[in-house]
Amino acid sequence: MPVPLKTKVLLADDHVVVREGLRMVLNAAPDIEVVAEAGDGAEAVKLALRGEPNLAILDVSMPVMTGLQAAREISRRRPELRILMLSMHENEQYLFEALKAGASGYVLKSVANRDLLEACRATMRGEPFLYPAALTTLVRDYLDGARRGETVPEDPLTPRELEVVKLIAEGHTSEEIAELLVISKKTVDRHRANMLEKLGMRNRVELTRYAIRRGLVEP
Amino acid sequence: MPVPLKTKVLLADDHVVVREGLRMVLNAAPDIEVVAEAGDGAEAVKLALRGEPNLAILDVSMPVMTGLQAAREISRRRPELRILMLSMHENEQYLFEALKAGASGYVLKSVANRDLLEACRATMRGEPFLYPAALTTLVRDYLDGARRGETVPEDPLTPRELEVVKLIAEGHTSEEIAELLVISKKTVDRHRANMLEKLGMRNRVELTRYAIRRGLVEP
DNA sequence: GGGTCAATGGGCATCGCAACCCATGGTGCC
DNA sequence: GGCACCATGGGTTGCGATGCCCATTGACCC
Structure with missing residues (x-):
């Protein structure tokens, strides 16, 4: 056999x-x-x-x-x-x-x-x-995604969000970022909140490491 | 034998x-x-x-x-x-x-x-x-030090501070760090403030990049 | 034309951080 | 003994970050 x-x-x-x-x-x-x-x-x-x-x-x-x-x-x-x-x-x-x-x-x-x-x-x-x-x-993500009727996107962040997370990782406050991008501080907060949600993170520190891993900023 | x-x-x-x-x-x-x-x-x-x-x-x-x-x-x-x-x-x-x-x-x-x-x-x-x-x-460092007649002042942070900055860079809050190290939240704040002062930095995000540069944490 | 989404922005509440004040005990050095 | 430094911790105050509600505009797609 x-x-x-x-x-x-x-x-x-x-x-x-x-x-x-x-x-x-x-x-x-x-x-x-x-x-x-x-x-x-x-x-x-x-x-x-x-x-x-x-x-x-x-x-x-x-x-x-x-x-x-x-x-x-x-x-x-x-x-x-x-x-x-x-x-x-x-x-x-x-x-x-x-x-x-x-x-x-x-x-x-x-x-x-x-x-x-x-x-x-x-x-x-x-x-x-x-x-x-x-x-x-x-x-968990399947349930979230199924409710929205879509799969996990390739690159979770939009171009604008990438700009924001880059400035966050450089150590700027929301207010400074708002001035630099000529938008409202609230919008910066909104972008940050959306990124934290998307990436399942808790705070700027984790976003900073993400930005470094992605090569958006130098450590 | x-x-x-x-x-x-x-x-x-x-x-x-x-x-x-x-x-x-x-x-x-x-x-x-x-x-x-x-x-x-x-x-x-x-x-x-x-x-x-x-x-x-x-x-x-x-x-x-x-x-x-x-x-x-x-x-x-x-x-x-x-x-x-x-x-x-x-x-x-x-x-x-x-x-x-x-x-x-x-x-x-x-x-x-x-x-x-x-x-x-x-x-x-x-x-x-x-x-x-x-x-x-x-x-190399010995030669450098010998030439200047002193040791390398390279590391401004104390051992305890290195532990704290590592945990900060991992995204933990002061309160969490206090629990992990079994000390008071105020002491963690104190260590963080001292590091910001010593390194001329403004916030946790800059400390995080410092920790990554120093290899204390993975990006 | 209706749907989705990115980008924009406001209000409010709470949490955590940062900047000051203060003090004590231990260790090591001169 | 005195001095410097480290680690510890308490209190207050202001500001930034985060979370949760809300809405509008324009682009793009089916």
């Missing part, structure tokens, strides 16, 4: 010890085998296109090419290859980027030993796998 | 897979043995004081209490216990903080498999161990 084929895994993370730990966890399972390892996104793409693996486990942040970029590239050029994203942080922004980039699952490193095998199996069955908090977020 | 005693290692990192990888690397060496593991800084301190380990390997960033805080606490209360700091990033600031906190060595996770054993042995011999770029930095 035919032995069920092992899932062949491509493991990509820039930290060797993390790869060691993950490989140990994965190879301990009888139905999973790590067949390739990459230290950056570009290498991961190259190995993925070579054809052997059927599951890519990518760390979100890697040098040369991030896990997100690599995922986009891989799912465009070899869509049958399943992708599982691995992240250090519970970050909503990354989560959506990852799903948009073609990932089927999203696992936090802090609980990787517990969830990883289950995530691999779910992914290979064609099911998505998310960590619990991500699922909660997704359901 | 007496067999040389094994170095008993306490391993502290909040990510289980990282610990798995490190433990594998360490236990593969005949002269080293992992005898305790911790998932946060507070736990690490508790286990360190229990007395069994003679080398603590601490991740710089951990929840509840960072590796730096833990190192300070450990070297204050059990100075004979050697400390090796482990970091994700080549960050000068962490390096100096770590050395000031009593660490004998500083190893990057990205090359941990290569350097870690050597770092453990050097540390147990009482020698410092730094990754090459850190050594370069250190030498």
